[in-house]
Amino acid sequence: MDRVSLIDRVSQGMKNLLVLMLVLLTGCAQQQLRGTGDLGVVIERAAGRIVVVDSSAHATLGTVEGLGDLSHASVVFSRDGRYAYVFGRDGGITKVDLLTQNIARRVVQAGNSIGGAISQDGRLVVAQNYEPGGIKVFDAETLELLADIPSTFGNNGQRSKVVGLADLPGNRFAYALFEAGEIWVADLSDPKHPQLTKYCDIGRQPYDGLVTPDGRYYLAGLFGEDGIALVDLWKPEQGARKILAHYGRGEEKLPVFKMPHLRGWAVAGGRAYLPAVGRHEVLVVDTSTWQEVGRISVKGQPVFVMARPDARQVWVNFAFPDNGWVQVIDTLDNRLIDTLAPGKAVLHLEFTPKGEQVWISARDDNRVMIYDTLTRKPVGELPAQSPSGIFFTSRAGRIGF
């Protein structure tokens, strides 16, 4: 064997090794260490895709595709802030790794679903389903099914649509049954053996619900009648009661372009700010008596009424045809202090963790606008294709998100 061919062989071996190692090095160079406290997700509904964003740098880290039907999609976050659980309209739950922008796990667990929640300890992910009606409980790590709780009511085995799912302290979850007119609380501290508490005859057709930030009051809005069903979860023996008897579409049955989102309700300084149904008003309610104490006239039918984390401001968006506007209320004197035009078809707002900025999705302008909440001036903008919901990882540390 002559020296040249020998050197060739040696150096060929070296080349192969080099290539292999370069591949490995490139792979790990992409694994940039970074904190997850300032990450978030923007839903690109039409594309079935999410955008992973950095709320410090006002930057897009990447996009993740293949999440199915994301109309009315909602998102919760793992306890460590690394993973987003995206609940699709089609019953899909996708666990997305925000750091690598890859799909870590995905299951399709129902035919027709409307969001979900994560337990206080971060170990359980729960989906609320229309079809088949009920909730399903999954291991947050593996998305393995741990419990299936059908929303069966009455005597004929009928199952109800589930709405308004909210996580509570003690690894419990509260939700409402649309056809049944019931509120259920599921204690999942032993997920394989759920304990159910049922509140019956709470009112006709609850269509959405929320829990107050302290986890004490569960409220369900009613579609079939006026008023709101309330359960004081600190005094369960009192059962459910009806508050705000005139809250709703009222006698005249006003045309309602979009039922407002209850989850958006602002609870600020002992007062709750509610979107009136069908009226151009935000209602102010005292949370100690649950009596209405005021009304604020606004530009349209409110959809989301959201409090800045320090509760000094409440930001409101509106249903069509007023969905190009956002208005700001000062909670000190319940006065409108600003009216903004962030873009066409404003669908959602999300405050940064300490509230210095708010991100607003303008679907028909294909952009997310970022405002300074003190000056109410735009400070940034990100392109997004028909953006809808915006969700930041700070939700992982908060009850009822």
Added chain:
Amino acid sequence: MDRVSLIDRVSQGMKNLLVLMLVLLTGCAQQQLRGTGDLGVVIERAAGRIVVVDSSAHATLGTVEGLGDLSHASVVFSRDGRYAYVFGRDGGITKVDLLTQNIARRVVQAGNSIGGAISQDGRLVVAQNYEPGGIKVFDAETLELLADIPSTFGNNGQRSKVVGLADLPGNRFAYALFEAGEIWVADLSDPKHPQLTKYCDIGRQPYDGLVTPDGRYYLAGLFGEDGIALVDLWKPEQGARKILAHYGRGEEKLPVFKMPHLRGWAVAGGRAYLPAVGRHEVLVVDTSTWQEVGRISVKGQPVFVMARPDARQVWVNFAFPDNGWVQVIDTLDNRLIDTLAPGKAVLHLEFTPKGEQVWISARDDNRVMIYDTLTRKPVGELPAQSPSGIFFTSRAGRIGF
């Protein structure tokens, strides 16, 4: 040149390359991607060291040494949750990378310091100093000094110790001047040109302060007289006023083993829970009127009185000789529901972000005990050398922490 020596040379080159690349690969293998939402820091005061902990796994990720004098040390976190800023008693500020457990930056900025805070937008880190008296403002990224605001008062150029520094919405900071008896609010929205608002004659010798979770009320406890100084930051034109005229050591000037920490005050459901000074009591105050509405007898002189994030429970630790006990108050009826003995010399408590667990440092048992707040049973334990303060990254998203 013979073939052997040639092959030798070639393969020697290959060896060197292999070694180099292996070093690179090993380096990046250590860079484990992970979320930062469940990380925290435990102060090992005597050792001048911190322990980086994972509150999901109940595990220690590593320790970081060389942080100087950590007696009375406090910690704030970067907006992304990756970095801890550790404020030492000796004026040192150390920026620690929680993901690599390395010191990213360190400055010694004063001779005698007592903690710090981070701005709403996460861009400014502020230290409050005894000597020389005042606050200093640093770039959170580089720790470059941006502003130096001496606490000069009166006519002779004297500087006061600064206490009770708290971050406010709008990149403002509130703090109290011990010798001056003043409360100052510094607006640092333009850090190079701070705007100061001074409240004078607020009472004798404010020794600590806090801001309510909504950023509205700043309160300073007084050492030189009874009562508490309060500023409604939403109504600055009203100036400072005195509340709870009998709060303090009182006429009899009871022996006080340790002045309670105000920062620990619990504000829960429209009520504040205050450690009585020198008495075995927790005071209950209505935050709308700031009148006392009740007192709860406890086992010793309270030091930290802290609300679980959902505000249903308040946990209390005590000064010597009762510092082996922790008591739990149910805020629904302000009743003691539990008395625990977590270990010798309990110095601090920290709740997990959603409050399912609480971490308690037992200095003289060299351990951190972890309790389930629902069952109040221990669920974990970590060794630590004379642990004092415990701080979780969820503070990054909260006002006044």
